[in-house]
Amino acid sequence: MTGRLRVVESHARRYRHTWRSSVFTGFVNPAFLLAAMGLGLGSLVDANNGAGAFSYLAFLAPGLLAATAMQTAAGESSYPVMAGIKWIKSYEAALATPIGIRDLLGGQQIWSMIRVAQVVAAFALVEVLFGALSVRQAALATIPALMTGVAFSPAIAWFTIRLENDSGLAGLFRFGIIPLFLFSGTFFPISQLPEQMQPLAVLTPLWHGVEWARDWALGSPPLWPWQWHATALAAFAVACFWGAHRALVRRMIL
Amino acid sequence: MIEDLVEAEGLVKRFGDFTAVDSIDFTVGRGEAFGFLGPNGAGKSSTMKMIGTVSPATSGTLRVLGMDPASQGRQIRSRLGVVPQDNSLDMELTVEENLMIYGRYFDLSRREVRARIADLLEFAQLTDRRTSKVEPLSGGMKRRLTIARGLINRPELILLDEPTTGLDPQARHVLWDRLYRLKREGATLIITTHYMDEAEQLCDRLVIMDNGRIVGEGSPRELIDRHTSGEVLELRLEEPVGALSGIGDHTEELADRVLVASRDAESALAEVHARGINPAMSLIRRATLEDVFLTLTGRTLVD
Ligand SMILES: Nc1ncnc2c1ncn2[C@@H]1O[C@H](COP(=O)(O)OP(=O)(O)OP(=O)(O)O)[C@@H](O)[C@H]1O
Ligand SMILES: [Mg+2]
Numbered sequence: 001m002t003g004r005l006r007v008v009e010s011h012a013r014r015y016r017h018t019w020r021s022s023v024f025t026g027f028v029n030p031a032f033l034l035a036a037m038g039l040g041l042g043s044l045v046d047a048n049n050g051a052g053a054f055s056y057l058a059f060l061a062p063g064l065l066a067a068t069a070m071q072t073a074a075g076e077s078s079y080p081v082m083a084g085i086k087w088i089k090s091y092e093a094a095l096a097t098p099i100g101i102r103d104l105l106g107g108q109q110i111w112s113m114i115r116v117a118q119v120v121a122a123f124a125l126v127e128v129l130f131g132a133l134s135v136r137q138a139a140l141a142t143i144p145a146l147m148t149g150v151a152f153s154p155a156i157a158w159f160t161i162r163l164e165n166d167s168g169l170a171g172l173f174r175f176g177i178i179p180l181f182l183f184s185g186t187f188f189p190i191s192q193l194p195e196q197m198q199p200l201a202v203l204t205p206l207w208h209g210v211e212w213a214r215d216w217a218l219g220s221p222p223l224w225p226w227q228w229h230a231t232a233l234a235a236f237a238v239a240c241f242w243g244a245h246r247a248l249v250r251r252m253i254l
Numbered sequence: 255m256i257e258d259l260v261e262a263e264g265l266v267k268r269f270g271d272f273t274a275v276d277s278i279d280f281t282v283g284r285g286e287a288f289g290f291l292g293p294n295g296a297g298k299s300s301t302m303k304m305i306g307t308v309s310p311a312t313s314g315t316l317r318v319l320g321m322d323p324a325s326q327g328r329q330i331r332s333r334l335g336v337v338p339q340d341n342s343l344d345m346e347l348t349v350e351e352n353l354m355i356y357g358r359y360f361d362l363s364r365r366e367v368r369a370r371i372a373d374l375l376e377f378a379q380l381t382d383r384r385t386s387k388v389e390p391l392s393g394g395m396k397r398r399l400t401i402a403r404g405l406i407n408r409p410e411l412i413l414l415d416e417p418t419t420g421l422d423p424q425a426r427h428v429l430w431d432r433l434y435r436l437k438r439e440g441a442t443l444i445i446t447t448h449y450m451d452e453a454e455q456l457c458d459r460l461v462i463m464d465n466g467r468i469v470g471e472g473s474p475r476e477l478i479d480r481h482t483s484g485e486v487l488e489l490r491l492e493e494p495v496g497a498l499s500g501i502g503d504h505t506e507e508l509a510d511r512v513l514v515a516s517r518d519a520e521s522a523l524a525e526v527h528a529r530g531i532n533p534a535m536s537l538i539r540r541a542t543l544e545d546v547f548l549t550l551t552g553r554t555l556v557d
Contacts, residue, residue, distance in 0.1 A: 002361060010355040017346060089342035095308050096336040097359035097407075098328045254269070254309055 003099050007107020008114070010090070011080075015115075026119050030126040033064065037187070038132060054218055061132035062141035062217035063186035065120055066209035069149035072119040074177050076112035077156040082166050084108070091252060101249050109153055109241065116149035133217060141217040144229070148209030151233040151240070155205070158244035161251055185210045208232045256320040257284055259411050259442050260305055264314035267300045267466075274300040276466035277314065282411075282444055287437050289460030290446040291453040291543060293555055297466040298446035299339055302415045305444065306336050319411065332360060335409030339416050339446075341400040345389040349380055352388060353403055360407040370406055377432065378402040394425030398432065405436075412436065414445045418452060430455055448555055450543035462547055469550045474543055481549045482541035485519035488512070489526065490535040501525050506548055511535070515545065 015022075034057070042056035084091045084104075091104055124138040124145075133141065159172060183193065184206035190198050201207045212229035215222040260282040267275035275297040282288040290298045303309035305318055307327035316323055318330045343352055350371060357367030375381045378398040388396065397417065404412060417433065418426040433456055437443060447453050453460050454474045462470040462477070470477055478484075483503045489512045491497070498505050502516035516522040519538040526533065547555045 003359075006358050006361070009358055013351055013355055014344070014347065088344050088346075089340065090344055092308075092338065093342040093344075093356065094359055096306055096331065096334075096338065097356065098332045098361070099359045100328060252308075254303075 003103030004106040004110060007094065007099065007103050008110050010094075011108065011111035012114075023122075026122040027126060030064075030068070030123040031130075034061070034126065034130045034132060038130065054220070055132075057130065057132045058218060059214070060187065061127045061130075062137070062144075062213035063210035065123055065127070065138075065141050065145035066148040066213045067181050067184070067186045067206060068123050069116050069120050069145040069209065070152045070180065070206050071177060072116045073112055073149040073153035074156045074173070076115050077108070077153045078160045078169050078172065079166065081108065081157050081160045082163065082169065085161065085251060086165070095252060101252060102245065105157065105241070105245055105248050108157065112153040112157075113146070113149060116153070117146060120145045120149070137217040141213040144209050144212035144216060144226075147212070147230060147233045148206060151205040151209070151236045154237055154240035154244050158240050158247055161244055161247040180204055180206045205233055205236050258282065258317075259284055259319055260288075260444070261317045262305075262314065263316075265301070265304065265311055265316055266313045267297070267304060267309065268312040274466055275304070278461075278463075278466075278468045280461055280468065280471070282442065284442055285440055287443040287445065287456055287458045289453045289457030290444070290463050291448065291450065291457075291460050291547070291555070292446075292463030293448055293553070295465075296448075296463040298448075298463060299415055300466075301463075302413050302444070302446060306334060306413055307331055332407065333410050335404035335407065335412040337400050337404045337412070337414045337417060339419070341396050343388045343396060343400060343403075346387065348385050348387055349375070349391075349399055350384045352399065353406060356403045357406040362407070367406065370408075374402040374405055377405070377435075379428070379432075392425070394421050394428060397421060397425070397429060401429075401432065409441075411442045411444070414443060416446055416448070418447075418449070426452075450547070450555055453543055460543075462543075462550060464547075464551045464553075470546060477543060477546045478541050481546045483515040483517050484541055485516055486539050486541050486545055487514040487516055487519040487522045487526075488535070488537040488539065489514065489533040491531065491533050493531055497529065497531055498526065504549075508554065513545070513548070515541065515549075 038057035038060050042060070045056040094104055095101070120142055124142050127133050128135055128138050156172070160169065163169065184190070184201055184204050190201040190207060193201060208229040211223060212226045214220050215226050258281045263279050264277045265275060266273065266277050278301070290301060292298050300309065304311050304316060304323065307318065307323040307330050310324060319333055321330050323330060353371045353374065354367055357370060358364070375384055378401060380395060380399060380402065383391065383395065388399065391399065401417070418429050421429065433443065445456055457474060459473050461468045470481065472480065487502065490510065491512055495505055495507050495512055498512065498514060502514035502522045504515040506513040514522055523536055523538060544555055
């Protein structure tokens, strides 16, 4: 375990050089998103009574936390991992010390979750300030959001480790993360998707995170009990961590 | 206390069906400066990575510090200092941060690492660069920083993969000076290089590697005595080499000159003149490891 914590510490040391700008975006992004989608678009939706018992802002807020967790996890487990393997070669440097592959990956994943927790907390705070959720609702929605991060982070790491270079990462965001962000139930329930697309949405971890967050924050009648979502996310995380570990061994131990 | 820090027997490294290290045997004794001299692609780095326990041997036996790299890699690495061929420094971080992160990987307390950093920066002549980013440092400074980094755990065995490749002559001399100091202090060094002058300067004993095999072994002096005639006459000729037949012990034709191996190059040159041959250039020098390599492989070390 100490090896893993040392790796976390190395990430924290690097983060010291960039934290100012990351804190700024951590608050500004959610404010813009909530203003544009929640208030702007929301006024239109609410005029048509579109979100049922809730304001559109309230409907949106829990899911956005999960979606943000996904994006943060994707950011932390993609380019930084590629940099560690290929550009900075910090993985190679670390492996010459008592640090092993499991420490490197485990530490990177823990760091990724620390970042997800920071970003989600900032987002939740902004949602409370916007009046989208009460403090209690926001706190409840945070847990499914973190679990969404836990699920995505090893998945993205696995994908990245298997890439020869970073050109695949642009595709990951364009064809993976952004469509998931838009179509996984965050902005509208997946029942609005074409019939054939709905099972696909259920397969994506983000949908589970969004549904679970909305269930806990709003008590909206859930399609699935939250335990199922939690299990799906946890199983996905474990499988992807295992895959990422195997891939990193193959990549680094030649 | 074990006396041989590294023992290798029939050591092989294959990548797919390509054999990078082809069954080599060697031992490195405590306190020794041991060298691998060989051209690009000889298998030097592959061997170093196996000793450093980051690359598993395909076959053969290898013991490092008396332990088995396959099962005790972590323990071995905690007592090893590694200076990889490419520095793998974090350019975005400061000199100090690079050392701190690395030191912490060895589970040293922050206070302890800080104390060692001060000494190591002194040693690497980087004290005034402690808080500057790595990126703008010169090649020689980066190399010295990488060496300092490799020393942070006070290793018993230090692996230096081409410590001065790509540096200008002055930066190389500064580095050699630092490595001498390590030697004087009793460190065990394993150095790879494709510079014969570096091998001669730094190594007590070395092996010459070519195409994954060891083709010669000994101290620089022994290798030169065993595989050369002691002196070399270098000539640039208009005439075909055949004109030199019978002169010296052996002639070797290179792209731009002819080398005549001889115990007495002075009289060899006199004989050349006596035959009425007027070389455009002639030079007499002592035989070096370069000539050893040429004798053993028929090729030059650096081309
Ligand atoms: N991961 C790898 N996969 C396939 N081939 C490899 C790999 N690493 C090294 N090789 C090959 O093995 C051979 C030996 O490489 P190695 O890096 O050990 O040589 P070297 O003596 O260190 O050379 P250099 O002076 O260029 O550093 C080379 O032909 C190289 O292309
Ligand atoms: Mg090499």
